[in-house]
Amino acid sequence: MSVIRFERVGHAFGDERVVDGVTLELAERRVGIVGANGSGKSTLARMVNGLVTPTEGRVEVDGLDVARYGREVRRRVGFVFTNADTQIVMPTVREDVAFTLRRHRLSPADAAARVDATLERFGLTGLADRPAHRLSGGQKQLLALASVLVGEPSIVVADEPTTLLDARNARRIAEHFEALDQQLVVVSHQLELLESFDRVIVMEAGRVVADDEPRPALDAYRALIG
Numbered sequence: 542m543s544v545i546r547f548e549r550v551g552h553a554f555g556d557e558r559v560v561d562g563v564t565l566e567l568a569e570r571r572v573g574i575v576g577a578n579g580s581g582k583s584t585l586a587r588m589v590n591g592l593v594t595p596t597e598g599r600v601e602v603d604g605l606d607v608a609r610y611g612r613e614v615r616r617r618v619g620f621v622f623t624n625a626d627t628q629i630v631m632p633t634v635r636e637d638v639a640f641t642l643r644r645h646r647l648s649p650a651d652a653a654a655r656v657d658a659t660l661e662r663f664g665l666t667g668l669a670d671r672p673a674h675r676l677s678g679g680q681k682q683l684l685a686l687a688s689v690l691v692g693e694p695s696i697v698v699a700d701e702p703t704t705l706l707d708a709r710n711a712r713r714i715a716e717h718f719e720a721l722d723q724q725l726v727v728v729s730h731q732l733e734l735l736e737s738f739d740r741v742i743v744m745e746a747g748r749v750v751a752d753d754e755p756r757p758a759l760d761a762y763r764a765l766i767g
């Protein structure tokens with residue numbers, strides 16, 4: 542199991558301090574992060590793989606300082622965005638999944654086999670040669686997840702991965718997340734998704750205000766938002 546460590550982490554955008562004095566050690570299989578809009582959840586999540594750098598304190602993944610060892614950390618930590626369009630970078634479905642492996646030093650045959658197996662796993666084989674940007678929202682989110690997982694990260698961080706999807710696709714994506722072998726950190730407003738998790742962190746104005754098993758943590762969150 543990997544360990545994500547936040548040590549007195551803060552982040553300010555200009556004068557606005559959006560993450561403030563967060564110390565956490567996350568080593569559970571499934572960790573959820575909830576909080577009101579603007580409470581700093583995305584900023585915190587993005588610090589795990591260096592998309593955002595702390596302005597105070599440090600974040601480590603398996604002892605690696607994310608600010609210094611970004612490349613190594615990003616090999617271990619896959620990030621899934623809310624809007625799959627943000628992370629689809631290649632013209633076709635197959636090329637997008639293959640793009641993740643460009644620095645993995647695999648032989649072309651091994652890389653192709655891994656891509657094919659991943660497409661199959663996410664039900665994307667029949668769409669492999671389609672333009673990625675013309676997929677439906679649900680298919681795009683499956684592609685985004687496939688493109689992350691083909692790199693075999695040990696941790697997957699997802700920032701509201703089901704928010705833009707209809708109920709059926711949200712359920713499908715949630716099932717894929719539930720089936721992952723990887724350690725998972727998920728930011729979500731969809732509280733039922735987090736009920737089966739090992740630990741839930743509640744953020745309020747940049748601080749951790751509850752950190753517990755899902756039931757008490759989600760109760761604390763519901764009380765907080767009234």
Ligand SMILES: Nc1ncnc2c1ncn2[C@@H]1O[C@H](COP(=O)(O)OP(=O)(O)OP(=O)(O)O)[C@@H](O)[C@H]1O
Nearest residue numbers: 554557559576577578579580581582583584585744
């Ligand atoms: N790149 C940026 N530049 C300036 N301010 C930012 C930037 N990104 C986020 N913020 C501000 O930081 C604060 C925290 O934002 P963040 O996205 O981390 O919150 P969040 O809890 O994920 O919110 P939401 O639930 O709405 O996604 C907000 O006030 C936001 O406006």
